[in-house]
Amino acid sequence: MKVCIVGAGPAGSMAGLEFAKRGATVSIFDPSHPREKPCGGGLTGKSLALLPEGAGHDPLPARRVQSCRFDTARGLMIELDLGEPVGIVARSEFDAWLLRRAVEAGARHLNDRITRVDATGRVRTLAGLEETFDLIVGADGANSLVRRTFLTATPKERRWMACGWYARGDSEMVVRFLKDVEGYLWLFPRAGHVGVGIGAPLGNPPTRDLLALLEREVARAFPAMARDEDTPYYAHTIPSPGEDGATLREMAGLKWALVGDAAALADPITGEGIFYALRSGQLLAETMMTGASAQAYAERAMEELGHDLMRAARLYKKFFAPGFTDRMLDYADRSPALSRVMVDLVLGKQDYVSLKRRLVMTLPRFGWDLATAPVRRAWRRQAARSVV
Ligand SMILES: Cc1cc2nc3c(=O)[nH]c(=O)nc-3n(C[C@H](O)[C@H](O)[C@H](O)COP(=O)(O)OP(=O)(O)OC[C@H]3O[C@@H](n4cnc5c(N)ncnc54)[C@H](O)[C@@H]3O)c2cc1C
Structure with missing residues (x-):
């Protein structure tokens, strides 16, 4: 099978690696490397588990972090011991590392931009190359040309705006929920x-106001991380599926398929997208290299990833309703059982579909925890006194 992959982010490189491993002839087009993709770079345990072994001389370029501080504008604060580390990467390094793994597996990387694709499998590039493939993989991110050619762009209502800057120095990992923002601020x-950075629904508030809010909050609460005049901003959208999942069902056609952000596969509550990029790239290659159709990939992706993301889309409004995150942190602070659920959510071990059931099962333990919290x-x- 001759496969054209448009884009060498996590989705494209993972798809390239998995297709090449299974014997496909793979061309990955991306002119942007080396580059920093605007991103927190947080890799949950479930993302780390999908990554290939790095060669001995080329280990995964990630910082491992074992705890995360969650707080709210009202002053509630908890420090969660994650039990197992999450990785935090600079995307310039991580994406290049994963692309090297795909090339090692036999994929060809072309430093060229795709300017046109069509339903016969034909592509055209900026450098003038024209070639026909058995499959075109749209791994070209939030503003995907492949998506816009075969479907329509992901609408504004299903995108987050995430923006910020990179600050010199060091910090603990922090997630802060702010009043009147359906999103959160982070220090990674x-x-x-x-x-x-900070993320919130696109246009609510407008990006200019979101950045101004971030500047104010960081200057007030984390002055060492404040932006100086020479430091540029970054800003990019994160597309995610809606509650009905219609877009998930149509993410592949006869000779094309979408993966990662191009398929709008990101968590609407946390903005986590790297896991979905990696797993959808893998799923596509696994499915198609057994002779199944691209449509079979869409069905598997729906089954494995889609239902959970749709549940997250349904929970979104409740999660960011006034007072919810305050209550969540307050209870997690008083209940080890509830803080365990939160840790599992952060690590990606707890899905949204079974969240309610787990919370109900945690109730007796939660009641006991609240009663014994003062002790x-x-x-x-x-x-603490005896340590001093
Ligand atoms: C500010 C911010 C913070 C985030 N933080 C996190 C986080 O901490 N953890 C997490 O899991 N997710 C996070 N995300 C989401 C995550 O960045 C994305 O979900 C992820 O990058 C999607 O990977 P991808 O491979 O689908 O697309 P991308 O990473 O966007 O890669 C697409 C690639 O396609 C290339 N391309 C585009 N058009 C063409 C073309 N015509 N021809 C050739 N190449 C093309 C681009 O140059 C790019 O290299 C964040 C997103 C933002 C915006």
């Missing part, structure tokens, strides 16, 4: 610098 420490607090204070 990487090797040598910190990703500072645990007294122990903690006592232990």
Whole structure:
């Protein structure tokens, strides 16, 4: 099978690696490397688990972080021990690392931009190349040309705007929920610098106001991370599926398929997209290299990823309703059982489909935790005094 992959982000490189491993002839087109993709670069455990082994001399360029501080504008704060690390990467390094794995597996990387694709499998590039493929894979991100050619762009209502800057220095990992914003602010420490950012529904508030809010909040609460005049902003959208999943059912045709952001596969609550990019790239190759159709890939993606993302889309409004995140942090602070659920959500071990069931099963333990919380607090204070 002759496969054209448009884009060498995580979705494209993973698809390229998996197709090449299975014997396909793979061409990955992307003129942007080396480049930094605007991103927090957070890799949950489920993303880390999908990654190929790096060669001994070329280990995964990730910083491992073991705890995360969650807080709210009202002053609630908890420090969660994640038990197992999450990775944080600079996308310039991570994407190049994954592309090297695809090339090692036999894929060809062409430093060229695709300017046209059609339903017969024919592509044209900026450098003037014209070639026909058995399959065109749209791994070309949030503003995908492949998506716009065969479907329509992901609408504004299903996109987040995520923006910020990279600050010099170091910080703990922080997620902060802000009043009146259906999203959150983050500080993600990487090797040598910190990703500072904020995400919220596109246009609500307008990007200019979102950045101004981020500047104010960081200057007030984390002055060492404040942006200096020479530091540029970054901004990019994150597309995600709606509640009905119609777009998920139509993400492949006879000779084309979409993966990652091009397929709008990202978590509408957290903005996590790297896992979905990696897994959809893998799923596509696994499915098509057994002789199944691109449509069979869309069905598998719906089954494995789609239902959970649709559930997340339904939970979105409740999650960011006034007071919810305050209550969540307050309860997690008083209940080890609930904070375990939160940790599993952060690590990607707890899906949305079974979340309600797990919360119901946690209720008796939660009640006990709340009743005994004052005793645990007294122990903690006592232990802190004896250390001093
Ligand atoms: C600010 C921000 C923070 C985020 N933080 C996180 C996070 O911490 N964790 C997480 O999991 N997700 C995060 N995400 C989401 C994550 O960045 C995306 O979901 C992920 O990058 C999607 O990967 P992809 O391969 O589908 O697309 P991309 O990473 O966007 O890659 C697409 C590639 O296609 C190339 N391309 C585009 N058009 C063409 C063309 N015509 N021809 C050839 N090449 C082309 C581009 O140059 C690019 O290299 C964040 C997103 C944003 C915006």
